[in-house]
Amino acid sequence: MMPLADTHVHLLAGLDDGPPTPDTALAMCRMLVSEGARHATALAHQNADYPENTADRLRASAAALAAVLAEKKIPLAVHATGEVMLSPDTLSDWRAGKLLSIGDHRRWLLVEMPHDAFVDVLPLAEALRPEGVRLVVAHAERYDPLLDDLALAQKWIEAGCLLQVTARAIAEPWEPGFERALKKWAQGGFIHLLGSDGHGIDRRRPALAAGFNRLAKWVGKRHAARIAGEWGRAVLEGEPLTVPPPRPEGRSWFSRLFGD
Ligand SMILES: [Fe+2]
Structure with a gap:
C-alpha cells in the first residue's frame, strides 16, 4: 500500500491545544x-x-521533533507547518514572514476559517498565486457554505486552492446528509x-x-491513494501539484479516469 x-x-x-508533552507527540508519531x-x-x-507561535518557534520545535524521531528510528518525516487562521492581516503577515507555510517551502499555506465565520478565500488566493503560493483549506468539510455549494468550491479550486478533509469525517460521518455531501465531494474530485x-x-x-479505506470504497483504491498519499506527500515536500478539475456531476467520468 x-x-x-x-x-x-x-x-x-506544548505550543497549542495539541500534544501537551513531547512524550505524547512521540506516541502520536508512533500511532501515525x-x-x-x-x-x-x-x-x-x-x-x-x-x-507566541512565531514561524521560527514552530520551525525550532519541528526540528527538535524530527531529531528525536531520527534518534529513535521512527520512520515518519515531519514537516513544520502553521495552521493559519484567516484574518484581514493574513496577506500582510505572510509578506512580513510571520506565517509558516506547509513544510516551510513557501508553496502552500494551510488556512482555516476564523471562529464562527466563513470568509471568501478568493482574494487571498489570487493575491498569493503570482508569488507561487497556493492555499490549502484545512478541514474543509467543516464549512457548510462550502460543502453545500459545489460551484463555490469549484471556484476556489480553479483559483489554485486544495481542499483538505478530515479522515474521521469520512470514516464516521455523523449525519446522513453530511455523508452524502462528502461522498459527492469525493466522487466529484473536490x-x-x-x-x-x-x-x-x-x-x-x-x-x-479508516478514512482512507472508506474513501477507497467511494472513489477506488487508486484515487484514494492519491488523496491520502501521493498528493499529500507532494504538498508536504513543497512540490507543485496539478489536480484534475472537479466535476460536480460525479462518479461516472471520475471513475473512468481515476477509479480501479
Ligand atoms: Fe488543526
Missing part, C-alpha cells in the same frame, strides 16, 4: 506510523490565541488531501487508515 501522508496533525508539544503514514505535518496554530486533525492520544487521535 502507498504510504499515507497526514496533511493536518498537531505534533508540536502504525496507521500507515510516512509523512506528516508538525503543525501548530498560528492565530491570535497563540501569539477532495485533494486527507488529514487526521490529530491533537493527542486520548482524544482526537491521529487516525487516517
